[in-house]
Amino acid sequence: MEILENLKREPVIAYLSMEIALFNDIPTYSGGLGVLAGDTVRSAADLSLPFVAVTLVSRKGYFRQEITPEGWQVEHPMEWDVEKILTPLPQKVTVAIEGRKVTVGAWVYFWRSFIGSIVPVIFLDTDLPENNPEDRTITDFLYGGDRRYRLKQEIVLGVGGARMLKALGFEVRKYHINEGHAALITLELLRQSPQFDPEFVRARCVFTTHTPVEAGHDKFAYDLVREVLEELVPFPLLQKYGGEDHLNMTLLALNLSGYVNGVARRHSEVSRHMFPGYAIHSITNGVHSFAWTSESFRALFDRYIPGWAYEPSFLSRADIIPDEEIWRAHQEEKRKLLQFVKEKTGVEMDENVLTIGFARRMTAYKRPLFIFSDLARLRRIKRKGPFQMIFAGKAHPQDWEGKRCIQEIIRLSRELAADIKIAFLENYDLDIAKKMVAGVDVWLNTPMRPLEASGTSGMKAAHNGVLHFSVLDGWWIEGHVEGVTGWSIGPESEAGKTPQELLEEEVDDFYNKLEYLIIPLYYTQKDHWRQLMKNAIGKVAPYFNAHRMMRRYVTEAYFHQPLLVNHLVQEETAS
């Protein structure tokens, strides 16, 4: 294939990720991790980096979400047109799983940048006639099945991924392991190295961790590992790098990567405490500016800030856009969203009413019910100044608490219907995300800190002049200037507070700011509000974008000199 041959002319960065969100018709993503991977591919292409991405084909997707009349989430497989959308590749490799030979095939999608550069995205697939029926299903469901199924998927991604890149003839400068799921690639490289030389592997691997909690790290019992995974390296060596008692994918990647980073400054600090002794750098996430800017704002930026899509730092000039035009573009996106909400849910909302958006994976630590902490207060605030709310989000099929949160939002939307209009949009995906982050007035984010490694949806909102109202966690610690780029919820530091005290402060601060600051500002100080919208664009988007993020990966991770960078981290840690 000619395109691939052209792309093999120089050593590539090979980016391995369990999920990559390119567009809606390839539903192989579950949330922020996949969207970040998609934005990484988009920016790598725009910047003409020698880059190839590897993921699983996940033929049945993550799932399609249906909400029953009782408010319960039901999951449906989301089969997609693999054959129509992707191009088959002739190469095949094998991996050993449970002592069997499993054949792994590949498909490619050529992601094309508007400047003409291409990043190939390789989708690994075990659904081949040479495999037994069970093995054919390994690459069906993203994050489906049990621990055994997950381990098999990670073997296909890490070991199969390394072998496929080799079979395709890529010379790889660095393997970028996006979260622990792909960490088994380190064992395959260790196996290939002279005398199991860890420095050989470290010189080739970059690892980005995304998980700020110990319980969130991917771990496998060694009994299971011995049954499923072939002996790529002698067992004592596996234990040395992957952990005494369990195979911990984060630890494995940490031990065998020459450069490691967290996805926001705070997250890197938390990770350094969790894994003392490791040099964990920090490259804060960003979103792909063009992809996440709505039609109306693209037109505005094209007119006033030409070149912004290639160089999003130009968006710092947002102040030159006239207020009325910012407002007109925003109201247009808002009308589109409210029309969509009406079609999908029947809820009719008013474009002149302050609209709050909340959408992300529905899981306990994101606290989707936070805004409902005090219903009486919520009703009282509404009587002083109206507001309406739009929610969306999927819960992992096995996350019962997440599902109960959805059910509770639906129940409350009915209970409060006479006072506050609340809509829940089914089946959150890239397209709905894009409508929501541009069409609401305020983007709400209420995670339990420090559990939000970065978060990215607030960055998308900022690109569209939508104001972020968020707990000080993840990227918002870096992006927030109180009352200028948006608003915080709760104290600056949680130090010395019990969880209960912290929660009370956060809830109180949230309601106070909503009642005394945000609502009055929206209805009575329109000029000020528009200035804030321009601040969000001009002070958040220029930095929190994926072009800046990728330029940092290039200069600090892909081409770094280890000694220099480690020295930097020591200084960062000391200060």
Ligand SMILES: *Cc1c(COP(=O)(O)O)cnc(C)c1O
């Ligand atoms: C951006 C995005 C996310 C991540 O949202 P967070 O607020 O960072 O958790 C999840 N899902 C979709 C579809 C997205 O577009």
